Amino acid sequence: MDSFPAPALALVEKMHAAAAADPQRAIAFQGAPGANSHRAAMEYAPDCLPLPCFSFADALDAVKEGRAGCAMIPIENSQAGRVADIHFLLPESGLSIVGEYFMPIHHALMAVGKGPFEAAFSHPHALNQSRKYLADRGMVPLSYIDTAGAAAHVKELGDPRMAAIAPAIAADLYGLDIVDERVEDTEDNTTRFVVLASQPLDPATLAGEPAITTFIFEVNNVPAALYKALGCFATNGVNMTKLESYQNGASFAATMFFTDIVGAPGDPAIDRALEELAFHTKELRMLGTYRQARVRG
Numbered sequence: 001m002d003s004f005p006a007p008a009l010a011l012v013e014k015m016h017a018a019a020a021a022d023p024q025r026a027i028a029f030q031g032a033p034g035a036n037s038h039r040a041a042m043e044y045a046p047d048c049l050p051l052p053c054f055s056f057a058d059a060l061d062a063v064k065e066g067r068a069g070c071a072m073i074p075i076e077n078s079q080a081g082r083v084a085d086i087h088f089l090l091p092e093s094g095l096s097i098v099g100e101y102f103m104p105i106h107h108a109l110m111a112v113g114k115g116p117f118e119a120a121f122s123h124p125h126a127l128n129q130s131r132k133y134l135a136d137r138g139m140v141p142l143s144y145i146d147t148a149g150a151a152a153h154v155k156e157l158g159d160p161r162m163a164a165i166a167p168a169i170a171a172d173l174y175g176l177d178i179v180d181e182r183v184e185d186t187e188d189n190t191t192r193f194v195v196l197a198s199q200p201l202d203p204a205t206l207a208g209e210p211a212i213t214t215f216i217f218e219v220n221n222v223p224a225a226l227y228k229a230l231g232c233f234a235t236n237g238v239n240m241t242k243l244e245s246y247q248n249g250a251s252f253a254a255t256m257f258f259t260d261i262v263g264a265p266g267d268p269a270i271d272r273a274l275e276e277l278a279f280h281t282k283e284l285r286m287l288g289t290y291r292q293a294r295v296r297g
Helices: 006-020 036-044 054-064 086-093 125-130 129-135 147-157 167-174 225-233 266-277
Strands: 027-032 050-055 070-078 096-106 110-113 121-122 142-143 161-166 177-181 190-197 211-219 240-247 255-262 281-291
Touching: 006 050, 006 147, 006 167, 027 036, 027 054, 036 054, 036 070, 036 096, 036 190, 050 054, 054 070, 054 086, 054 190, 070 086, 070 125, 086 190, 086 281, 110 147, 110 167, 121 125, 121 147, 125 129, 125 142, 125 161, 129 142, 142 255, 147 161, 147 167, 161 167, 167 177, 211 225, 211 266, 225 240, 225 255, 225 266, 266 281
Parallel strands: 027 050, 027 070, 096 281, 121 142, 121 161
Antiparallel strands: 070 190, 096 190, 110 161, 110 177, 211 255, 211 281, 240 255
């Protein structure tokens, strides 16, 4: 908690106290109050108690330790791609994905003055999403751990040459002036969040509903291993909507794949595909089955 900028600390302490009184209603998120993850939690579950955490690991620990009923974590952005470290943190957390939420992302430029500005603080993804806007104005992008934290940091600095890129709500929370709105470079800028809980959903409870199943796997280190693994889904008519690779360890020989498919275990086609996949992999770990929030394709 002490790592948050001073202007955010009072809000953080108040939210932590409320969550401690009713932890099952709490949704942990990474960032200071006013971050996009805060917005996502309130839109996903308007009656929740938002629990700000300094890092993604802290947010996941809050669920594991029973201080929050679930966590709301961004996993990918339509413009900036996947969120760093999430592919490592999710499998290691022992938590399960129980939901997803897609949120349009709109950034505002805010400061203690009206400009001109030399630089703007924000999360690296927000800076990437506003790269052209900043370049056109000659503003240096400065990385900060989250968007709302960047706004609180600019308030704490009190330097009229510095600005922050953050959700408009952060300007209200920290007493900053909104200098410009909609500073993201694309109009369809969207982030996908996943909801993590200590217990998985039973796929049977999703019968008849569109579902997504997420898992990771590591193929055997033999020629055409990935080709054979993907064939398990093609031959069974299972739609794979996400396949991302990442390295597990420093050997660069153990490639892990983070995968989403449409459907749920219990469906004969899904069961056949996963059974065949297990034959071609060294590791197969389910991360969760949950309601599909947006139709793929």
